[in-house]
Amino acid sequence: EPEVTQTPSHQVTQMGQEVILRCVPISNHLYFYWYRQILGQKVEFLVSFYNNEISEKSEIFDDQFSVERPDGSNFTLKIRSTKLEDSAMYFCASSDQGRETQYFGPGTRLLVL
Amino acid sequence: GQNIDQPTEMTATEGAIVQINCTYQTSGFNGLFWYQQHAGEAPTFLSYNVLDGLEEKGRFSSFLSRSKGYSYLLLKELQMKDSASYLCAVSHSWGKFQFGAGTQVVVTP
Numbered sequence: 160e161p162e163v164t165q166t167p168s169h170q171v172t173q174m175g176q177e178v179i180l181r182c183v184p185i186s187n188h189l190y191f192y193w194y195r196q197i198l199g200q201k202v203e204f205l206v207s208f209y210n211n212e213i214s215e216k217s218e219i220f221d222d223q224f225s226v227e228r229p230d231g232s233n234f235t236l237k238i239r240s241t242k243l244e245d246s247a248m249y250f251c252a253s254s255d256q257g258r259e260t261q262y263f264g265p266g267t268r269l270l271v272l
Numbered sequence: 273g274q275n276i277d278q279p280t281e282m283t284a285t286e287g288a289i290v291q292i293n294c295t296y297q298t299s300g301f302n303g304l305f306w307y308q309q310h311a312g313e314a315p316t317f318l319s320y321n322v323l324d325g326l327e328e329k330g331r332f333s334s335f336l337s338r339s340k341g342y343s344y345l346l347l348k349e350l351q352m353k354d355s356a357s358y359l360c361a362v363s364h365s366w367g368k369f370q371f372g373a374g375t376q377v378v379v380t381p
Contacts (some may be wrong), residue, residue: 204371
């Protein structure tokens with residue numbers, strides 16, 4: 160069964176450093192999403208992406224965040240200058256034309272020191 | 273404001289039925305989703321309602337009343353593996369989603 164994959168599974172970085180989280184959505188999907196979940200807290204929507212542009216973004220998704228689909232398979236989330244509070248699990252998800260079913264990747268656990 | 277409320281925790285016995293309620297107040301509505309999340313894992317899609325009524329998928333059913341801003345997820349014939357957090361999420365514009373804090377369901381033998 161096709162699945163969303165994410166790399167790396169864990170990332171440790173120093174405050175102020177840039178990180179890029181990578182996702183490979185399911186191949187025929189058209190809609191892509193990033194979410195984050197701080198330990199013990201709820202899943203928070205960051206951004207949705209369709210047709211090579213951002214569809215919607217939340218208040219969390221400020222100027223330090225960016226997304227890109229650099230080729231036909233990858234979908235990346237870049238955090239330009241990480242802060243301690245960016246420490247969280249970051250989930251990528253994708254959905255097909257129906258949009259109602261989002262398939263989540265296993266997540267990248269980011270720790271900012 | 274935007275708000276999604278669901279109980280923090282529910283406990284039920286193996287083989288029983290549990291109903292998890294979710295109420296929401298959002299500025300727009302394009303659908304309500306239920307996800308299951310085991311500790312340390314990614315959410316897994318369970319069901320989706322966009323129109324009023326009941327959607328049934330095996331042991332799981334979900335109900336929506338848009339006029340009341342209310343949904344529930346019904347889990348029947350509970351199994352130990354159903355112990356997890358159940359997340360209610362609202363799409364209030366296509367591509368923008370808001371999750372509730374989740375309901376931790378504990379299934380006891």
